[in-house]
Amino acid sequence: MFVQQPIAILDSGVGGLTVAREVMRQLPRERIVYFGDTARAPYGPRDPEEVTRFTREIVDYLIQFRPKMIVIACNTATAFALEDIRARVNIPVVGVIKPGARAAIGRTLTGCIGVIGTEGTINSGAYEDALREISPHVHVISEACPLFVPLVEKGNFRSFETYEAIRRSIGHLRKFPMDSLILGCTHYPFLAEVIQEVIGPNINLISSAEETAREVSTILQDQERMSRGEVLPVHQFFCSGDPKLFKSIAQQWLGEQIELTPVVWQVPKIG
Incomplete structure (x- = not known):
């Protein structure tokens, strides 16, 4: 058979x-x-x-x-x-990672791209390398968000705790002139609605999926x-x-x- x-x-x-x-x-x-x-x-x-x-x-x-x-x-x-x-x-x-980088380069108009991910992913520099391999002059802003994965693994996608964790982790990124934010962890799309609320409606959220x-x-x-x-x-x-x-x-x-x-x-x- x-x-x-x-x-x-x-x-x-x-x-x-x-x-x-x-x-x-x-x-x-x-x-x-x-x-x-x-x-x-x-x-x-x-x-x-x-x-x-x-x-x-x-x-x-x-x-x-x-x-x-x-x-x-x-x-x-x-x-x-x-x-x-x-x-x-x-x-x-x-x-x-490379598919996520390609998607972000295809969406950005300003050439300023944010990346959020786990400590391991951010510390590896893998996204910066992948983005600059495609577009050498892209400006990359990276931030580790260790609180996000445990929230998703508990099924806690929307709550006051979730909103506060996301606000504390990435709220400061709004001061940068980025127009795209790579969700550099496949857990993060579960939190996309709250991430968008925190980061603002004019930022493209990029998932590699x-x-x-x-x-x-x-x-x-x-x-x-x-x-x-x-x-x-x-x-x-x-x-x-x-x-x-x-x-x-x-x-x-x-x-x-x-x-x-x-x-x-x-x-x-x-x-």
Whole structure:
């Protein structure tokens, strides 16, 4: 019996669901196997070596499903582990940083772009490098926002606590002449409504999800590996933390029931 090879998508938690939803929208015939490492989130405060090790472990787990492509739908893991994973597997591996940078360059009119992300992503300088690779004279304003991922992982998308955390973290960015703000963590689109309230209506919020899904589509087309089946696929979801919370957030975000399997990891402390 023929089994459709899936696209494997991984993230430190629920954030990669923003990418998964866009892949599902643009490529509805493609089957997705998703892993959210919710037990070990957030990745942002962790050492690069630890993030790389976690990413390897998840990829090793997902390989059993014989994916035709891997999407690292986590900015921190993309910054630290993308090239390592590409060297370890013989299938295409897509990250989310370069697609996000391309989307921002395509939207900005002033050439002044803000980037918000985890400590790991911001400290890596990966977005600055990706943006300047496309447009050398772009002005980049970067800000780490460590409070955001824990809010999303708790499902706390709109509350006074959320608004205050976002206001304290990025309210000062309004003084800069930027016209675009990259949500440099795939968790952040869950908070987009409040981020927009805080940063102001004239700033374009840039998510890498749409551009990443477009890159996935392009690669599959070039390799002639697009799924052609008439029956819509059944996606699989795995998480390492609280399955009830993950399932609740996933179903709310994706707008459909999901099949979820908990996976037990050893969870080291941060620091």
